[in-house]
Structures are given as structure tokens and as C-alpha cells.
Amino acid sequence: MAWDTGLEGSALNIASTNDSPLRVVAGPGTGKSFALKRRVARLLEEGASPRRILALTFTRNAAASLVEDLCGLGISGCDRIRAGTLHAYCYSLLAKQEVFDYLGRTPRPLMYFNKSGVMQFEGAPLLQDLCGIGTFGGKRDCTKRIRAFEAAWARLQSDEPGWAIQPTDQAFHYNLVEWLTFHNSILIGELIPLALRYLRDNPASPELACFDHVLVDEYQDLNKAEQVLIDLLSGTSTQTLVGDPDQSIYSFRHAHPLGIMNFADSHPGTHDEALVECRRCPSLAVTIADSLIKHNYHPTEPPRLHPMLGNPVGEISIVQWSNPTAEANGIAEFCHHLVHRRGYCPSEILVLTPRRLLGYGIRDALRTYDIEAYSFYHEEILDSLDAQKQFALLALLSRPDDRVALRYLLGLGSPSWNSGQYERLRLKCNENGLSPWEVLEGLVDGTFTIVNTKRLMKRYNEIREELEHIRNLRGYAL
Numbered sequence: 001m002a003w004d005t006g007l008e009g010s011a012l013n014i015a016s017t018n019d020s021p022l023r024v025v026a027g028p029g030t031g032k033s034f035a036l037k038r039r040v041a042r043l044l045e046e047g048a049s050p051r052r053i054l055a056l057t058f059t060r061n062a063a064a065s066l067v068e069d070l071c072g073l074g075i076s077g078c079d080r081i082r083a084g085t086l087h088a089y090c091y092s093l094l095a096k097q098e099v100f101d102y103l104g105r106t107p108r109p110l111m112y113f114n115k116s117g118v119m120q121f122e123g124a125p126l127l128q129d130l131c132g133i134g135t136f137g138g139k140r141d142c143t144k145r146i147r148a149f150e151a152a153w154a155r156l157q158s159d160e161p162g163w164a165i166q167p168t169d170q171a172f173h174y175n176l177v178e179w180l181t182f183h184n185s186i187l188i189g190e191l192i193p194l195a196l197r198y199l200r201d202n203p204a205s206p207e208l209a210c211f212d213h214v215l216v217d218e219y220q221d222l223n224k225a226e227q228v229l230i231d232l233l234s235g236t237s238t239q240t241l242v243g244d245p246d247q248s249i250y251s252f253r254h255a256h257p258l259g260i261m262n263f264a265d266s267h268p269g270t271h272d273e274a275l276v277e278c279r280r281c282p283s284l285a286v287t288i289a290d291s292l293i294k295h296n297y298h299p300t301e302p303p304r305l306h307p308m309l310g311n312p313v314g315e316i317s318i319v320q321w322s323n324p325t326a327e328a329n330g331i332a333e334f335c336h337h338l339v340h341r342r343g344y345c346p347s348e349i350l351v352l353t354p355r356r357l358l359g360y361g362i363r364d365a366l367r368t369y370d371i372e373a374y375s376f377y378h379e380e381i382l383d384s385l386d387a388q389k390q391f392a393l394l395a396l397l398s399r400p401d402d403r404v405a406l407r408y409l410l411g412l413g414s415p416s417w418n419s420g421q422y423e424r425l426r427l428k429c430n431e432n433g434l435s436p437w438e439v440l441e442g443l444v445d446g447t448f449t450i451v452n453t454k455r456l457m458k459r460y461n462e463i464r465e466e467l468e469h470i471r472n473l474r475g476y477a478l
Helices: 009-016 032-045 060-072 086-096 099-103 123-131 139-150 167-182 188-201 224-234 283-296 324-340 356-368 378-382 385-398 403-411 419-432 436-445 454-470
Strands: 022-026 053-057 082-085 213-216 238-243 271-275
Touching: 009 032, 009 271, 022 032, 032 053, 032 060, 032 213, 032 238, 053 060, 053 086, 060 082, 082 086, 086 099, 086 188, 086 224, 099 188, 123 139, 123 167, 123 403, 123 419, 139 167, 139 188, 167 419, 188 224, 213 224, 224 238, 324 356, 378 385, 385 403, 385 454, 403 419, 403 436, 403 454, 419 436, 419 454, 436 454
Parallel strands: 022 238, 022 271, 053 082, 053 213, 213 238
Antiparallel strands: none
């Protein structure tokens, strides 16, 4: 299939123009992914080297889908395009250039998820240790500071990403990096400021001239540090960004709709295209969505989203419940009605909820009706303390010097994560240049003594017994 088959209007302009930078504002269901892949198809058909095309998406699934769709078009070389998330690209860049070794860092990612605005699992003892060091506030405050650290301290769209400016932020930055370095770990979000720092410090780096074409999807979800990083990677290449300011929902990680709205102010000569016809949704849903979007703009501005001519009207019911339990049961009952009275398959029903705990309630209520439900909350598998404990034990079993897993297990069961006693252990490690495991073994055989570590040693002995129990297990038993 030729790249321009069936294209017309803005979609054709997006695929065909050589103007750069190209900014595409596209609402939900308007065919932005379709136009983006046709643009890539044209570049390949015209002889562009696939390894010099970088397509950045917000999720791994979106990257895989882009390559799969291109392969479906029968375009030669599409499987060699550099397609993936920005974090994945940064990881490969830093590993290839041995930046981790140079900085004395270990690319072992900290496993955590947020609940009620606080880092959980391996992030929990990190927060506890940081809260005990300085005047950084409580666990929520420290979680917010970590988000700012991952955004290279650019909290606002007008901020320049780089180093912390406020003294408290500077102290937090130092203590956070010290904790991560001691525990041979990194934060996934830390990959962005590390890559940004590397490229800024190495203006002759070949990565700055690696690509002829850089395409970015979901631009509105990027924070300022990520935007600056993409500008560096683009260099003299053509730049295409696609997004929608009305779908910007990542303010908690310092992403701002202003990033895409004001893009042309800092990028002269920006070519603009817009996709406004929603092909995916019934017309009534599109009309309601557009009426909500209009509140973001001056009343005289034209609609941002149009229903596609010929789409069905659709059905919308606005229902309110008195509490989350009633809501979960009510939604499950309606899904039961759709399956058993109207003949839909469970896989044809998508339930969206802004809260994970409400999602769990709906899932559990669906199962009482014997309706199978798949949860898209990937942290669910590690949501229980028992699962977290077993995961940490396996990590420690496979790599005995996994300091993050050991720190988690040493604090498990203690409201304070045994933070004070663990800090004394850290001091002893630094004094002797040894790992926590080596010092703990020394405490067992009498080589070392540390006052007031009774609870810590009790946990350590329990961990040794648990590891010994699973050490010889294999297959399903393990």
C-alpha cells in the first residue's frame, strides 16, 4: 500500500509536509496515530534510513503498535525504526556510554507504585529514611520532591531543568542520590535528568546527530525536562510532535498543557495541523466531550472536536451512587445486564475509573456475577505485603548483594521500617567499606558490634531462615 492511499485533508498534510517542526493537535479518536504512521511510511518509501528515525511514545504498547501497523503496510525497514519510550531510549543511551559507571551508579530500578500520594513497596523504606534525615516534610511531601527531582527540578513550564535552586531541595537532592547510590539503585524517572545532564555536558556526543527524523506522540504528557531532552536529540533533524492540551493529565509529574500550546513561541517556523473529527466515538459522546473542552477556551472559539458524519448517536446514562461500594455493585450489575440480557461479551466492555481502589471494588463485584475482569493496574500483582515480601526474597536469592531488597526486608513489619537502627548499620558499612550483608554477617559471628540493633538483627536472622527454606526449591514449588 502506498503511503498516501486514502489520505486527504489534514491527515494528508501531516504525512506529506517536509516542514519542521510540525505540531499536530489531535483530539481523541481523530486518527493521529494513523496519520503519524503514514508519515513514517512516506519517509521510508522516500529512502530514509530506518535507524535514523526515532519515534517516541508514552508507553511500550504504543511503540509496539506503531511498528506492527507499519509492518502491516508492507513497508521495508519498518522493523528497524528506533521506536520506544523516552525512558527506554535514555536507559540504552546511558548504558552504551557507560555513564552509570562514570557516575558510580547501578542501573537497578527501584520497584514502587503510589497509593494515596505516597510511594509504596521498595519506595516505602526510602521515604522513611529520608523523612528521618532532614526537614523535608512527611512522606507525601517527600514523594512530591522525588517527582520534582525526576523532572530535573523544573516544576513549572517556565522553569529551566537542571539543578535544584531552593536550599531544601538541594539538601533533599543530595540525600536522595546518596541513598540510591549506597543501595546500588536508580529511579526510573531519574533516567531523564541523567541523560539530559550527559548530553549537555558532551556537546560533541554522536547521539546529538544520530537521527534525521524525531517523532513524538502524546507531547502534552511530557514535563519540561523531557521536552528539552527531545529538543537536544532532535538537533538538526526534522521534528514532529503530536498531542492534545485537553488530554493533559500528568500534572503530578509536572507535565503541563502549556508545553504543546506554547511550543511555537520557542520554535519559530512551526507548521501547525489539527485533527478535530472524532472517528472512534458515538456522536452524543463527542458532543458532550466537546462541551466540557470548551470550558478551557474563550466562548467565541470554534469547537475542538466534531463527531464523524454517519457515526451512531450512542447511549449515555448519568448515574450517581451514594458511596463507592454502591457504585461498584451498580456498575457490576449493569455489566451483568449487558452480558446476560443484551448479548455482549465481557471482553467488549471497558470500565474506566479515576481511582485504583474503586477499580478493585468493581473488579471484585464483577466476579460475584461470574464475569471475568482484567485489571490494567499493573502494580496489582505486588499490591499485597505477602507478594512484596516474596518478590524481595527472590531478588535477594538471585543476587545476595541486592541492597534494596535487603533494606525492604529488614524494615518489613516495623512502623518505622527500623529506620534508626538501619542508619547505624549504614554508618558501620561506610566506615568499613562493606555491604550491609557483610556487616550483618559480622554482627552474627561477633566481628562487629553495633549498639541498639536488636530488632534489626532479629529480622536479619528471620531473612536468613526464609532464604534457606527456598534456596533448594525449583519450578512450581519455588
